[in-house]
Amino acid sequence: MKYTTLLFDSDDTLLDFAAAEMQALKVTFASFAPDVGSEITAKYKEINRSLWASYERGEIARDDIFSRRFTETFAHFGVTLPDIDIADFYQTKLSECHELLDGTADVLEALCGKFNMHIITNGKKSTQQRRLFDAGIEKYFGKFFISEDMGTQKPSAKFFDIVFDELCISRDEALIIGDSYSSDISGGINAHVDTCWLNPKCLKPTGDAPTFEIKHLRELLEILL
Numbered sequence: 001m002k003y004t005t006l007l008f009d010s011d012d013t014l015l016d017f018a019a020a021e022m023q024a025l026k027v028t029f030a031s032f033a034p035d036v037g038s039e040i041t042a043k044y045k046e047i048n049r050s051l052w053a054s055y056e057r058g059e060i061a062r063d064d065i066f067s068r069r070f071t072e073t074f075a076h077f078g079v080t081l082p083d084i085d086i087a088d089f090y091q092t093k094l095s096e097c098h099e100l101l102d103g104t105a106d107v108l109e110a111l112c113g114k115f116n117m118h119i120i121t122n123g124k125k126s127t128q129q130r131r132l133f134d135a136g137i138e139k140y141f142g143k144f145f146i147s148e149d150m151g152t153q154k155p156s157a158k159f160f161d162i163v164f165d166e167l168c169i170s171r172d173e174a175l176i177i178g179d180s181y182s183s184d185i186s187g188g189i190n191a192h193v194d195t196c197w198l199n200p201k202c203l204k205p206t207g208d209a210p211t212f213e214i215k216h217l218r219e220l221l222e223i224l225l
Helices: 017-032 038-055 062-076 087-095 105-109 127-132 157-167 181-190 220-222
Strands: 005-008 116-121 144-146 175-176 196-197 213-215
Touching: 017 038, 038 062, 038 181, 062 087, 087 127, 105 220, 116 127, 116 157, 144 157, 144 213, 157 181, 157 213, 175 181, 181 196, 213 220
Parallel strands: 005 116, 005 175, 116 144, 175 196, 196 213
Antiparallel strands: none
């Protein structure tokens, strides 16, 4: 196999972001909107997805996501905002959750020493780094490319330009592994890098096909080893 370098997304590729998000939201809404039922979580997710999509299209700034998603959610239910930064409260709770997806540790251990591995992720630096370190998998990775720290985000070409400039490797020796077609796969394809789409729900690509497609991270070993 020609690859020397593996570029892993973090959330929902290695870490169970869905579980972490649900726990952090549960605590946040229980603390500041205890009288609203479970529908507040559904509305938050709807607003959050829309804001992230706008961000990936370059229509809004990254900070707009964190400032607006709770404000708009609380406003929808007529809840008075507390005199604290809810976004910071939520990020703190999120950073405390670091459950790994099934098979992550075994796969990383099997690949360790055979490839250079790095993290490429959108999100807050403090939150992402803490979760990776608390999960005990930071030891497998050389560099952590996190959008907040880089001033740009996947799927922008600038994000991948920075990654390859810093790693000083050719693009044809790297493989991007991620769960998001719009962020990881589309970004990788546009950056002329091979991609492996972790697609457990068997979604249809909205553009060109990835180089590889897997339903479980363990299938990566069949491709690489």
